[in-house]
Amino acid sequence: DAKTTQPTSMDCAEGRAANLPCNHSTISGNEYVYWYRQIHSQGPQYIIHGLKNNETNEMASLIITEDRKSSTLILPHATLRDTAVYYCIVRAKIQGAQKLVFGQGTRLTINP
């Protein structure tokens, strides 16, 4: 699996868009970018994933660069409840058990 690099921490004002970057310069053609988050002491929660096109769901948007070497998770209107650690994971979307590899992620703090 390709390695990912994320900033250790970020701050964002409540109501503003939070943009979380992730570098994955060694990503392979069949590997997807997955995002999970972990709110304090809880189990991780799936947010979104994508291959090469931008993706959007009710939680967030995912922007993947054309060369696929980096991506950005966007929380459009951050709330205090979005304070969490965000994990960017690169993984082939095979039919089978997904052995996710979690790095240290980005600790996002939403400030009032």
Add this chain to the structure above:
Amino acid sequence: NAGVTQTPKFRILKIGQSMTLQCAQDMNHNYMYWYRQDPGMGLKLIYYSVGAGITDKGEVPNGYNVSRSTTEDFPLRLELAAPSQTSVYFCASSYPAGDNEQFFGPGTRLTVL
């Protein structure tokens, strides 16, 4: 649906004791996983299962055992607990289709003294 449930929430063990961490899911997911998370770190995969009767090692399996006799349950057994096993343990499940996202339980916080 209750989703993924784990018991107990907290446990303190003495060195050398044994215990079983329980995990159950009611989503009829084929795949189940056990992770551990040490303070300030990401999750590491201990064991996983692709179906009843089938289990396999993850990244950090030493000191643990698992079994999968039913689709719903995936217990994790600690034999001869050691201080290095002090951690938060998360169970997860997923369905082998669609987004294949993993659903996580609330975790079990284990301290070995």
